[in-house]
Amino acid sequence: MTLSDTIAGLLGLNANDPLQFFIAAIIASAIVGTFMLVNVAIAGPWAKRKITAAFTDRIAVNRIGPFGLMIIVADAVRLLSKELIVPEKVDRPAWDLAPLIIAGSALFGFAVIPMGSGVQVADPEVGLAYVFAVASLASIGLVMAGYASNNKYSMLGGLRAVAQNLAYEIPLVLTGVSVVLFAGTLRMSEIVAAQTETLVTIAGIGIPSWYAFVNPFAFVLFLVANLAEVGRNPFDTPEAPTEIVAGYQTEYSSVYFVLMYLGEFIHIFLGGAIITTIFLGGPTGPVLPGIVWFLIKIWAVFLFTQWARSALPRVRIDQLIEIGWKGMLVLSFANLVLTAIIVGVIA
């Protein structure tokens, strides 16, 4: 029972009529999209500052509103009211489309994520494949931004982004596939359902059979590959502020910058959502409603990226590629083969 079905039921629409179902699905998407954007809005201007401040012994925003939360509004107004500077000789419309693609592509991914409490827009059979596909669409946006900006820093950033995404997409998907071998399905809701059983019981506390516990090796691999996929330290080479200023987003200002920035954060949360779904048991958890568990889990992944960012130096681009192709790829294949053997033997 997806959210679209629920809404169709509530509005008395016929779920079997494509047009009526389409309307229900649009409404469901709007709800989920808004929900995720609210998360991003809290994360970007406020939570990120607070987290950074905690790591650096500072206080950060605390002047406007309770805990400085109103900075979200203030920042939105500030950023949106800035002049949109379009540099000469940028390659339009690629330059204008890039921020939309970066922000939009990641948002598409949430369509198939089961967020608990019945919040899931759609639950197709190829859910996992779909979410990997749309998540990597962002690279097209990055290369468009880098190439169209007519700026050398942007171009270097765009090229780095593509090289990095190519190198880490494959280990990411392969590690995801090893989970599919366990679950035997690509459908997100079934992957979640497969993780509900209790793995072992230690001192009366049941450890659920989350794939993070079943296959911790794959979990770590996925976590690392995900850091590279979303471009966070130690893999933030596409932006690398001290080297290439701001990489692909150097020339963007005002609304476009907001979209870029938003896209980055949605991407981090999408990465978190994928990890949550395929490794951390999705929205399942005791006592609290599923959606709350889902939020806790994706924010935990977000916190982890910020933590890694606080302490880990950035690797150089050639080292990054080397780690990707020589390390991660080999390890993820090994993981896949081993998982296949184990699953084959047990089955």
Add this chain to the structure above:
Amino acid sequence: MSLEEPGPRDVGLTKAGEVNYDELESLLGDAVLDRETHLNAEAFVIRPDAVQDTLSALKEEAGFDFLNCVTAQEYQDRYETIYHMTKYDDRTQEVGVVVPTSKDDPVSESAEPVFRTADWHEREAYDLVGIEYADHPDMRRILLPETWQGHPLSMDYDQTKPQIVTLRENKNPLEEDQRLNDDSDTMMLNIGPHHPATHGVLHVEATLDGEQVADVEPDIGYIHRCEEQMCQQGTYRHQIMPYPDRWDWGGAGLLNEWAYARTAEELADIDVPEYAQVIRTMSGELSRILSHMLAVAAYALDVVGDFTATFMYGMQDRETVQNILEDLTGQRLMFNYFRLGGVAWDLPEPREEFFEKIRAFIDDLPEKLEEYHNLLTSNEILQVRTVDTGRLEPEVAKNYGATGPVARGSGIDYDVRRDDPYGYYDKLDWDVVTEEGCDNYARLLVRLQEVEESAKIINQCVDLLEDWPEEDRTIQANVPRTIKPEPDTEVYKSVEAAKGELGIYIRSDGTDSPARFKIRGGSFSNLQTLPEMAEGEYIADLIASLGSLDTIMGEVDR
């Protein structure tokens, strides 16, 4: 030391290990026109067409392997270039080489083929004074814009003439670069003058081959304000002292003040009371900690990325030092605390409280340094990034006149504090830190260890000051209100500042302000090594190397 086994590089030494100037004179033969006596060393006046022969003879046979500084100046009847030479092995052995050139045709031979460091020094001499150097590979202006008319430190310079330095009139940075042809695969990238990694207004013209650096050229002079001339307008007694602070805003102001104090005290023959020397040593080392902490913190920013954790921890630890120095000197950055013949103030009352503050900082320091080691040096990713990148071989470093942590990171055991002692350093127990790594990592390690050594020095100074008898606390020697050294006295002295050796040359003309005031910034020579380190490496390494040099543009551009 080379003293035990005399080799070909020991010409010109007496048995006692002193410089034998007569023997050097005979070594140089008929190139020598005359002899001059500077307060720091003897100097030979030589023919302008024999510069390379003279310098290479001094380098190869007499072992003067360090061209410390090149000073150019104009007299009523001639131009003059002075090459201040010394040895990495023994800083106390010095010799000057004076090259006079005529007014009509101010051309002398370039020393660049013998010492690479002469490249920038001679360009600066050309730029500011107007002497031209034959055989120089790249005789362009270095500090001033290409379109500048005249040479500001020459006598006939018209200060009232407006200078046109607009973008349009100046060399157009957007024009096609001559070094590139259309079918090449390289890309020209301007890093700076406004760039997150340049720590000041430095412009690095990098030619990239993909991600790799094919060619680098640092372009300096963006904040040049002719500090040398400003000092020439100030009086020795008071007005020059505030300026050295402004050559280093990384916190090493007191060490820079010391450079001027040392030179001027040598010039005016002032003895500094011992008590003041101890205070100078202590505050100077606190200043060094400030500077090194900033270097390490900013280096973390360069290598780790934009997350400021390590940087902020560095800033916090500096804050403690800044508070101590504020209590002592009255200012947090531009101290102006040293005076000729001593310091401005005694330690603040109550003294015990002040000592307590310093002790508390010193006691906490090992724990804090441990944190830096955890965050930086023991971190595998940082090691992968910095070990064996930005290599600077010791021979290359010497050729470029690198000093300070940069030289010591290349295994060169050279520290003016020990090799040519001043202040109270020779009576204290501390070590010169060297690392053999020659890479970015070694330079980072040297700075972190030097902080420990500084703490050791400070601790001993505090011990001394605590027990200093009350009646003996003279903070200033009796210095006349107006200082007028004998005309045509010349002196070149240097101290170990935070970034490297900071030397100052002063020539007096009988008035109460200098006739020529030349500054040798440590960063100036250190920055010149950047192409050696960065070429062939990646952009990220270029940035890391630049950070590891810890240049401060106030000292480079002056």
Add this chain to the structure above:
Amino acid sequence: MIGMLKSMATTMKHALDGETFTVEYPEEAPEVSPRFRGVHKFSQERCIWCRQCENVCPNDTIQIVTDEQRNGEEYNLHIGQCIYCRLCEEVCPVDAILLTQNFEFTADTKDELAYNKEQLKNVPWYKDIDPLESREPDRGAWIGEGEGELDYQ
């Protein structure tokens, strides 16, 4: 790997210990040392118009105008141009110019920072710190003279 974990442990330790280093200015007034050199304060009552401060100033920040009998008429000091080296205070034989601890000064234009003698007289003490006390305790303290009133005429 151990090193990376140590780095992460270090930052997490800082995050969890809850200590912050921020000074919440302006609610919280920063600590300033007694020797700190801030904006100048001028006492016309003390000044003997000897012009020593004007002469010693390294960058011509002080401008003094006197009449033919060397009676002082104007005392101008550009606090935006000043480099706060304290040499004027050091050479003043009568403590007529003094650097207070006050670092809080603002203006809309540069010209407004050129203080005349009335403005210089009205510069407030910072937190009632008496600068002379910390510098040369044997000289008379300024702060006692005015009893809160700042006109020394």
